[in-house]
Amino acid sequence: xxxxxxxxxxxxxxxxxxxxxxxxxxxxxxxxxxxxxxxxxxxxxxxxxxxxxxxxxxxxxxxxxxxxxxxxxxxxxxxxxxxxxxxxxxxxxxxxxxxxxxxxxxxxxxxxxxxxxxxxxxxxxxxxxxxxxxxxxxxxxxxxxxxxxxxxxxxxxxxxxxxxxxxxxxxxxxxxxxxxxxxxxxxxxxxxxxxxxxxxxxxxxxxxxxxxxxxxxxxxxxxxxxxxxxxxxxxxxxxxxxxxxxxxxxxxxxxxxxxxxxxxxxxxxxxxxxxxxxxxxxxxxxxxxxxxxxxxxxxxxxxxxxxxxxxxxxxxxxxxxxxxxxxxxxxxxxxxxxxxxxxxxxxxxxxxxxxxxxxxxxxxxxxxxxxxxxxxxxxxxxxxxxxxxxxxxxxxxxxxxxxxxxxxxxxxxxxxxxxxxxxxxxxxxxxxxx
Numbered sequence: 001x002x003x004x005x006x007x008x009x010x011x012x013x014x015x016x017x018x019x020x021x022x023x024x025x026x027x028x029x030x031x032x033x034x035x036x037x038x039x040x041x042x043x044x045x046x047x048x049x050x051x052x053x054x055x056x057x058x059x060x061x062x063x064x065x066x067x068x069x070x071x072x073x074x075x076x077x078x079x080x081x082x083x084x085x086x087x088x089x090x091x092x093x094x095x096x097x098x099x100x101x102x103x104x105x106x107x108x109x110x111x112x113x114x115x116x117x118x119x120x121x122x123x124x125x126x127x128x129x130x131x132x133x134x135x136x137x138x139x140x141x142x143x144x145x146x147x148x149x150x151x152x153x154x155x156x157x158x159x160x161x162x163x164x165x166x167x168x169x170x171x172x173x174x175x176x177x178x179x180x181x182x183x184x185x186x187x188x189x190x191x192x193x194x195x196x197x198x199x200x201x202x203x204x205x206x207x208x209x210x211x212x213x214x215x216x217x218x219x220x221x222x223x224x225x226x227x228x229x230x231x232x233x234x235x236x237x238x239x240x241x242x243x244x245x246x247x248x249x250x251x252x253x254x255x256x257x258x259x260x261x262x263x264x265x266x267x268x269x270x271x272x273x274x275x276x277x278x279x280x281x282x283x284x285x286x287x288x289x290x291x292x293x294x295x296x297x298x299x300x301x302x303x304x305x306x307x308x309x310x311x312x313x314x315x316x317x318x319x320x321x322x323x324x325x326x327x328x329x330x331x332x333x334x335x336x337x338x339x340x341x342x343x344x345x346x347x348x349x350x351x352x353x354x355x356x357x358x359x360x361x362x363x364x365x366x367x368x369x370x371x372x373x374x375x376x377x378x379x380x381x382x383x384x385x386x387x388x389x390x391x392x393x394x395x396x397x398x399x400x401x402x403x404x405x406x407x408x409x410x411x412x413x414x415x416x417x418x419x420x421x422x423x424x425x426x427x428x429x430x431x432x433x434x
Contacts, residue, residue: 026051029088034188036152037087037106038178039171041095044198045187048090053193053207057429060209064425080122083115084108084153091187095167101159104167106177109153119146134172147172190217203415210424214403216415235308235381236275239374243269244408254339256329266324270315275382278306279360281345307344308385311364312357322350331355343387372414377401397421 029051038045085108093104109115116135119125125137125146134149145156147168154171156164170176178184187197192204195217202217245260263269282302289299314321325331325348332338336346336357346357356363378400383392403417421428 026088033087033089034184036175036177037108038091038184038187039093039095039104039106039167040176040178041097041170042093042178042183043096043100044094044196046092047187047190047195047197048092049088049191049193049195050086050090051088052191053429056193056207057427060427060429064427080118081111081114082118083111083113085110098164098167099158099160099162102162102164103157104164105155106171107153107155109148109151112148112150115148115153134168136168192217201411201413203412207428209427210421212419212428214415214417214419216405216413218413234274234276234376235378235385236273237374237376238271238273240269240271240407241373243271243373245269254337256337256340258328258330262324266318266321267315268317272311272313272315274311274364275308277309278385279309280304281307281359306386307359308387310344310346310357310359312346313351314355314357316350316354322348322355325355372404372406375401375403375405375417397423397426 087108091105094100094102095104112135116127116137119137120127123139125139125144127135128138129136134147136145136147138145142161143158145158145164147154147156149172152172154168156167158164183197183199186199186202190197190202190204193207194205196203200218204213204215204217206213206215245264247261247264249260251258251260281304283305285301285303287299287301288296291297316322322331330337330340331348334348336348338345344359346359348355348357349363350356351363358364379391379395379398382388383395399420399422401417401419403415405412405416406414
């Protein structure tokens with residue numbers, strides 16, 4: 001018995017020692033991941049906790065081994081050599097001197113030959129410039145570019161196509177990186193799986209079995225209404241409450257101009273949208289035929305089709321919204337202007353407290369649920385509509401999504417939401433193994 005206790009004590013000490021070494025390795029990797037990996041002019045960052053998600057995935061595999069045994073694994077004759085170091089944290093940045101749809105990631109290069117081969121063979125990039133300082137590879141669409149030297153690689157995606165050469169120069173030659181400051185401290189303080197961090201807000205995405213939790217970390221989150229998750233009566237429900245618009249601006253939509261001052265005063269920024277079931281609509285179809293004189297003439301016919309039952313209510317505090325919509329051309333012949341929304345015919349009418357748009361023959365008014373804005377999507381129901389069936393292959397594992405939030409001219413805040421999977425035990429990070 002004494003021998004067994006001694007063996008057990010040694011085993012515990014060995015395990016404790018291994019765990020301590022493992023902790024030190026993770027701590028060191030985390031610390032190193034912040035060094036020279038965020039550009040100096042960073043405006044916002046998406047932080048991906050690579051080590052944290054890897055540990056969660058391993059732990060889930062240990063706890064639920066059977067759910068991983070039947071996974072179809074793709075085998076390759078040779079392991080892919082990336083030529084880069086996989087960091088503990090990955091940072092995707094936007095820059096103050098670039099457009100908001102330009103993104104940058106800095107990686108540590110371990111083997112330039114392997115990295116360049118990976119760019120060409122796996123990502124299908126072509127080398128466009130090679131000098132003493134660094135090489136530049138580019139995708140055929142010119143939006144994706146990668147510049148690297150023996151130490152660093154800068155991956156850029158500029159959706160607008162703007163020049164990013166100055167960023168390559170700043171990082172690879174001038175070595176200008178974000179050092180210790182308040183913003184970097186905010187980035188370091190977030191430990192969730194994925195987080196969006198800006199100087200004014202932090203939004204986290206936390207991966208859990210059966211769902212992905214989304215939350216604003218800088219403000220008190222409002223209570224989320226539960227009626228729709230319980231009843232699931234809608235395919236889509238959106239409630240926007242008390243939005244604030246930029247003043248003295250005009251929105252121009254297909255020739256219709258809407259003044260933000262008027263919208264704010266008349267509607268108080270409150271709109272409600274519900275989509276459920278289907279209704280019938282008569283649609284006009286124009287075809288062309290040849291007459292007796294062999295002239296091509298248009299022939300109009302009608303067909304009946306099923307469309308989503310859409311109900312939209314715009315709040316009207318002063319009783320002036322409907323006349324304003326008519327005056328601006330948003331509403332014509334008691335219908336939403338076809339140029340703005342050509343997909344379905346949306347009837348328009350005045351109702352107590354607002355203006356109602358609807359695709360069917362009946363109006364269904366709903367009660368306002370909460371002081372915060374709210375969004376609910378049932379993926380099965382929304383993809384059953386013919387016009388949205390193309391989304392089915394992208395959301396086949398998902399059940400529904402709900403989120404409460406507040407919107408203002410400063411952006412989104414008080415955010416609280418969940419993406420739910422059909423299988424409550426499904427672990428979203430399993431997709432990394434496919």
